[in-house]
Amino acid sequence: MKKLWTLGISTMVLVGLTACGGKGEPVPAAATKAPEKVSSTAAATATPQATASGPRVIKYGGKEYTVPAKAERVVITGSLESMEDALLLDVKPVGAITVSGKFPALFAPITEKAEGVGEKIQPNLETIVKLKPDVILMSTKFPAETVEKVSKIGPTIPVSHIATDWENNLLLLGDLTGKQDKAKQVLDTYKKDAAALKTKIGPVLKDKKVLALRVRAGSLFIYPEDVFFNPSIYAELGATVPNEVKQAKAQQNISLEKLSEMNPDYLFIQFSEEENKDTPKVFDELKNNPIFKSINAVKNDQLYTNLVDPLTQGGTAYSKIKFFEAINKSKLVQAK
Numbered sequence: 001m002k003k004l005w006t007l008g009i010s011t012m013v014l015v016g017l018t019a020c021g022g023k024g025e026p027v028p029a030a031a032t033k034a035p036e037k038v039s040s041t042a043a044a045t046a047t048p049q050a051t052a053s054g055p056r057v058i059k060y061g062g063k064e065y066t067v068p069a070k071a072e073r074v075v076i077t078g079s080l081e082s083m084e085d086a087l088l089l090d091v092k093p094v095g096a097i098t099v100s101g102k103f104p105a106l107f108a109p110i111t112e113k114a115e116g117v118g119e120k121i122q123p124n125l126e127t128i129v130k131l132k133p134d135v136i137l138m139s140t141k142f143p144a145e146t147v148e149k150v151s152k153i154g155p156t157i158p159v160s161h162i163a164t165d166w167e168n169n170l171l172l173l174g175d176l177t178g179k180q181d182k183a184k185q186v187l188d189t190y191k192k193d194a195a196a197l198k199t200k201i202g203p204v205l206k207d208k209k210v211l212a213l214r215v216r217a218g219s220l221f222i223y224p225e226d227v228f229f230n231p232s233i234y235a236e237l238g239a240t241v242p243n244e245v246k247q248a249k250a251q252q253n254i255s256l257e258k259l260s261e262m263n264p265d266y267l268f269i270q271f272s273e274e275e276n277k278d279t280p281k282v283f284d285e286l287k288n289n290p291i292f293k294s295i296n297a298v299k300n301d302q303l304y305t306n307l308v309d310p311l312t313q314g315g316t317a318y319s320k321i322k323f324f325e326a327i328n329k330s331k332l333v334q335a336k
Contacts (some may be wrong), residue, residue: 060157060172061140067155071134071176077123077150078139079159080311081166084318085173086110089182095131099274099311106309129153135176163315164226170317190321194236197324201333202238209296210239211264212314213254215271215286218279220259224248228314229268232323239266260291266332267297272310304330 057066075095076082086093092110095117096103103111115131118124128136128150136156138147150156159169167187174183212229214221223230225241225248234241244254244262254262271283283305286292297303307326312319327333 058172058175060168061160065155065157067157067176068134070178073132073134074177075117075128075131075133075136075154077117077128077136078120078142079137079161080120080313081139081161081169081316082137082159082173083107083110084313084316085170088170088186088316088318088321089173089177089179091173091177091179095128095133104311106311123150125150125153137173161313161315162226163228163231163313166231166316166320186317186321190317190324194320194324197328197333198237201327204332205237205239205266208239208265209242209263210234210266210268211242211245211259211262211297212268212270213259214275215269215283216275218276218282219253220256220286221251222248222254223251223314226315227251229319229323231315232320233268236320256286256289256291260295263296265296265300266302266304267295268304268307270306270308270310270312270314274311302332304332 054069055066056069057064059065074086074091074093076086076093076097077095078097080097083093083097085091086096087107087110090110092112093114096107096111096114097120098116098118099120101116101119103114103116115127116124117127117131133154136150136154138150138156138158140158140160140162142150142158147156147158157172159172170183170186171180174180210233211222212233214223214228222245225231225234225245227250230241230245233239234245242262242264244252244258269283273280276282292298307330308319308322312322314320314323
C-alpha cells in the first residue's frame with residue numbers, strides 16, 4: 001500500500017512504505033538518458049569493472065543512471081535493503097536511515113560516522129543536500145514524483161524491495177562503490193552453502209506446510225511468493241508454496257482463524273517491538289491463545305521466532321545468509 005505525499009526540498013517527506021526487498025544489475029552503457037520513473041521488472045546483465053575516471057552510465061531496473069566512477073559519499077534513504085547490502089559489503093554511508101530517532105544496533109558497524117537522514121518513511125531532504133552525496137539510494141516503494149524530486153539533489157537510484165532482486169541489488173552497490181569482487185564472492189559462497197542446506201533440509205520439508213509471517217501493528221501478515229523470506233523457503237529450500245501465499249499480491253493481513261486453517265507444520269515469525277508500539281503485548285497474547293496453540297507447528301515445537309534480527313527485510317543477501325545460518329544451527333535440521 002502506498003500513500004502519496006507532496007515533497008518540498010525544505011520539508012520532511014512522508015511516504016507510506018510497506019514490508020520488505022525491480023530487477024537489474026548495473027552495467028556500463030553508452031547513453032546518458034536519466035530515468036523518468038521507477039521500474040522494478042527489467043532483467044539484468046553482467047557488470048564489468050569500471051575503469052573510467054569520470055562519470056559513467058549504468059543500467060539498473062531497466063533504467064539508466066549517470067553516476068561517479070566510484071561513489072565515495074553514499075546516502076541511503078527509505079531502503080533498508082540497501083542498508084543490509086552496505087552492512088554485508090562494509091560500505092559506510094555518509095547518511096543513513098534512523099529508526100525511532102537512532103541507528104539500529106544491527107547497523108552499528110557501518111553507521112559510526114553516518115548522519116541520520118530521517119526515518120524510513122520521513123527522509124530529511126535538507127540534511128541530504130548538506131551531505132553532498134555522490135549517489136542516493138532510495139526504495140522502489142517511493143512514488144515516482146518523490147524519486148524525481150530527490151533526484152534533483154544528486155544521482156538517485158530506486159532500489160528494488162522485491163526479494164527476488166537480491167543479487168542485482170548487492171551487485172549494484174558493489175559496482176557503485178568499487179566492491180564488485182567482494183559482492184561476487186559473497187554470492188558464490190552463499191549459493192554453495194544454500195545448496196548444501198537444501199540437501200540437508202529438503203527431506204524434512206517435503207510434503208510439509210511451511211509459512212513465514214510478520215507480526216506488525218498488532219496484526220498477522222503473510223507475503224507474496226517473491227517477498228520477505230519466502231524465496232529462501234520455497235525456491236531455495238524446496239518447500240511447497242501454500243495457496244494463500246501464491247494468491248497474495250502484497251503484504252496481506254490474515255486472521256488467527258485463517259492461520260489455524262492453514263495449519264502450518266513449520267512456522268517462522270518475525271516480531272519487532274518497534275513495529276508494535278501500540279500493541280506491545282500482542283505476541284505474548286498470541287502465544288497464549290488456544291487457537292494459536294492448536295496449530296501443528298506450535299504443538300510440535302516447530303515455531304521459530306526471530307531466527308534473525310526482526311529488522312531484517314528477508315529479501316537481501318544479508319537476510320538470506322543470516323536466515324540460513326540460523327536454520328543450519330536450529331533443531332529444524334534434525335526435525336522428523
